[in-house]
Amino acid sequence: MNSIQQSFSVRFTYPVHFTEHLFEPANPLLLNFFKRQHTEGFQKKALFIFDEGVIPYHPQLPAAITAYFATQNVVQLIPEFITVPGGEQAKNDPALVDRLIAAVDQYSIDRHSYVVCIGGGSVLDLVGYAAAISHRGIRHIRIPTTVLSQNDSGVGVKNGVNYRGKKNFLGTFVPPVAVFNDFQFLTTLDDRDWRAGISEAVKVALIKDPTFFERMEADAHALAHRDLEAMKHLVHRCAELHIQHIAGGDPFEMGSSRPLDFGHWSAHKLEYLTDFEVRHGEAVAIGMALDCLYANRIGWLADDDLNRILNLLRTLGFSLYHPALDADNSEGILRGLTEFREHLGGRLTILLLKAIGRGVEVHEIDAELVRQSIAFLRETETQPV
Amino acid sequence: MNSIQQSFSVRFTYPVHFTEHLFEPANPLLLNFFKRQHTEGFQKKALFIFDEGVIPYHPQLPAAITAYFATQNVVQLIPEFITVPGGEQAKNDPALVDRLIAAVDQYSIDRHSYVVCIGGGSVLDLVGYAAAISHRGIRHIRIPTTVLSQNDSGVGVKNGVNYRGKKNFLGTFVPPVAVFNDFQFLTTLDDRDWRAGISEAVKVALIKDPTFFERMEADAHALAHRDLEAMKHLVHRCAELHIQHIAGGDPFEMGSSRPLDFGHWSAHKLEYLTDFEVRHGEAVAIGMALDCLYANRIGWLADDDLNRILNLLRTLGFSLYHPALDADNSEGILRGLTEFREHLGGRLTILLLKAIGRGVEVHEIDAELVRQSIAFLRETETQPV
Structure with a gap:
């Protein structure tokens, strides 16, 4: 009896908007999105979930959202705003997943309704x-509030919690069905979060766009001194490169290559070893420095490129x-290599730089050269406060 | 600042194989699949999960699988076979999801390895x-053991548990990455499960393929008397129609139409009202009879077509x-309409037949005509034992 070969494609589309003051009455961006998605006969709902860390800096936000939705009847706002703890603890507590699912149930949020997350x-x-797991997928809207989430994770296609x-x-x-990057949220970040998010932009420039790297070199002082215009450019270009990478490659990572993981094998481990005291972006900056020193030692990355990278960081x-x-x-950090290999499915794949903007994958890493690279950083860097 | 429009397609492919004695040494089908998926440098693993209900009828199966995998080194068989309860209880116990995730963790099943389910x-x-939720998606292989799963749910793209x-x-x-329908499993089903699975074939014939309906009419006695050759044809054609429907339509149900739900609004409710004593396929047979009587009463389905359908069932x-x-x-069963509407996202959509092989959607159902249809069934049918 003949075998049947199933084969189909699913198209995914979503806009990533850049704006300020998303919930001001004069800003029609979000409302226009809901209007475009309106379907005759369906009363769609919107359930808002807040990162607890956002509210103290934006205490007016819940009232502004309530007022914003009061002017229309395209979408029914669920009056309860749910708040969850921010940072890694959000992903460590299984009770939070349960709480969100219970809210989906309580408010009858169906597959045509929206979960909107601000955080x-x-x-x-x-x-x-x-x-994603409720009703086999409720539409979700992301309103990222940090540099890192606006330029990287928030515009991508992944979600997840720890186990x-x-x-x-x-x-x-x-x-997501849409992403709204509101730059005003960036103005209230603490200095560490402002800076940490920049490292993913450095990363994507290093592996994809030397011109963007040069722009960051030119803007480095402005960025370090919290210039919002410089940051807007950085977020937009980084998000754009991230989005192009997803669309042009293997969006759901069915294959074995993951070049956007540059600098990440040691970064993941460093976060873990410091019990997440070192933030993801801070760890990625160290991880990139380490892998660039390594690439220089194996004769790939020229001294000049290496110094430009270390200087920018x-x-x-x-x-x-x-x-x-x-x-x-x-040994602790080197165990990150083993774990990274297991995570990738048995074969180690690490992207190293031949030059700024040009990465090549390797499948072996020499532990002794990693130790030498660490020794260099120890000797040349000021210890973090 | 310009918005960015993300847009990409993801291609999904998987074979649905029809075979017998899948784990006999002489049957290369499964092994050939693994060989085709082999990737240099990756040691892939296979973790088997069994439906508890299968083992008593196929006690030799675990040993046969162990022997089958012992002849090769393309895939590493995890020696522990996990068993879970069959039937609806499998989906009602959250501890079972946890147990499976713990096994994925324990045996380091990664994204390039396989979870193989027989049940x-x-x-x-x-x-x-x-x-699907482990590591953002581990490859899973389905080996369905019932008529219903071989011709319908097992060859589709959905999964899920109750909450x-x-x-x-x-x-x-x-x-899934592959489906292997082994007809030998059908020979050990009890009569109710053998029969129940046929109703989804009747359903898909009624809405898509009048020729297939005629074939079932011709085969009805043979099917009722457990003729395996007649069943093989039914399973193959039903699976084929189901697969074509998924590929040709809206595979992940992002829109609002779900025509394969024919006969299902009352069936879901009937299962629930009888605490799942009535099996899904049995409930679908009743649900289709009900909706065909209704369609006849509103002047859509001709008497002759109605009688052919009731006679076949x-x-x-x-x-x-x-x-x-x-x-x-x-009132109990009619509440199924409300729940179905909520499930669909606010707008009721029910497929009714104009004729055998031709369905049209309606958005309103007259409760009194439903009651009349129920009365007809009550008066003309023997009560189930």
Whole structure:
């Protein structure tokens, strides 16, 4: 009896908007989105989930949202605003997934309704996951509030939570229906979060766009001194490169290559070894410095390129050394290589730079050269405060 | 600042194989699949999950699988075979999802490895869900063991579990990487499960393929008397129509139309009202009879077509009435309409037949005509034992 070959494509589309003061009455962006999605005969609802860390800096936000929705009847606003803790703890507590699913049930949020999340990357990951598994996928809208989430994770297609301390062990690939990047949220970030988000922009420039790297070199002092116009350009270009990478490659990562993980094998481990005291972007800055030193030592990355990269990261204010790199004669951080290999499915794949804007994958890493690179950072960098 | 429009397509492909004695050494089908998927440098693993209901009828299966995998080294068989309860209880116990995720963790099943499920539709739904949310999606292989799962749910793209008694409240759209329909499993089904699976074939013939309906009329006695050759044809054609429907339409149900739900609004409710004593396929047979009587009463379906449909269902051995239809003056079953509307997102959409092979959607149902249709079934049908 003949076998049947199933084969189909699913098209995913979503806009990523850049704006300010999203919920001011004069800003029609969000409302216009809902109007475009309106379907005759369906009363769609919107359930808002807040990152707890956002409210103290934007205490007027709930009232503004209530007022914004009061002017229309395209979407029914659920009056309860749910808040969840921000940062990595959002992804470590299984009770939060349950709480969000219970809210979906309580308010009868169906597949044509919306879950809207306002927050940093971790909360977006949590909420995106809860939305993705409820009713086989409720439409979710992301309103990222940090540099990192506006230029990277928030505009992508992944969600997830941790499981028994294992990062993103549970999750899915499900795109949002829309992303609204409101730059005003960036003005209230603390200095560490402002800076940390820049490292993913450096990363994507290093592997994809040398012109963007040059622009960041030119803007480095402005960025370090919290110039919003410079940051707007950085967020937009980084988001654009991220989006192009997803669309042009393997959006749901069915294959084995993941070049956007540059600098990440040690970064993930460093976050873990410091119990997430070092933030993701800070860890990525160190991870990139480490892999660039390594690439230089194996004769790939020229001295001049290496120095430009280290200088940019330092000018942006990153500390490029942390004592956890040396813990246990660096065995701790090197275990990150093994875990990264397991995460990738058995074969280690690490992107290293031949030059700024040009990366090539390797499948082996020499531990001794990693230790030498760590030693260089220890000797040349000021210890972080 | 310009908005960015993200847009990409993801291609999904998977084979649906029809075979017998899948794990006999002489049957290369499964092994060839693994060989085709082999990637240099990756040691892929296979974790088997069994429906508890399968083992007593196929006690030799675990040893046969162990022997089958012992002959090769393309895939590493995880020596522990996990068993989970069959039937709806598989989807009602959240601890089972946790148990499967814990096994994925314990055996380091990564995104390039496989979870292989052998069982009925409920267990396939449970295992598919656990696989879909682990590591953002582990490859899963389905080996359906019932008529219903071989011709319908097992070859599709959905998975899911229940939540607080709500059917498929949690789930995702994630296709398997392969389906292997082994007809030998059908020979050990009890009569109710053999028959129940046929109703989805009647359903898909009624809305898509009058020729297939005629073939079932011709085969009705043979099917009722467990003729395996007649069943093989039915399973193959039904699976084929189901697969074509998915590929040709809206695979992940992003829109609002779901025509394959024919006969299902009352069926879902009837299962629930009888605490799942009435099986899904049995309930669908009743649900189709009800909606065909209704379509006849509103002047759509001709008497001749109606009688052919009722006769086929009766010849196949279905009971077309259950006392739960009349409970609470039919208010119980009619609440199924409201719940179906909510499930669809606010607008009721019911497919009714104009003729055999031709369905048209309606958005309103007259409760009194439903009650009359129920009365007809009550008066003309023998009560089920």
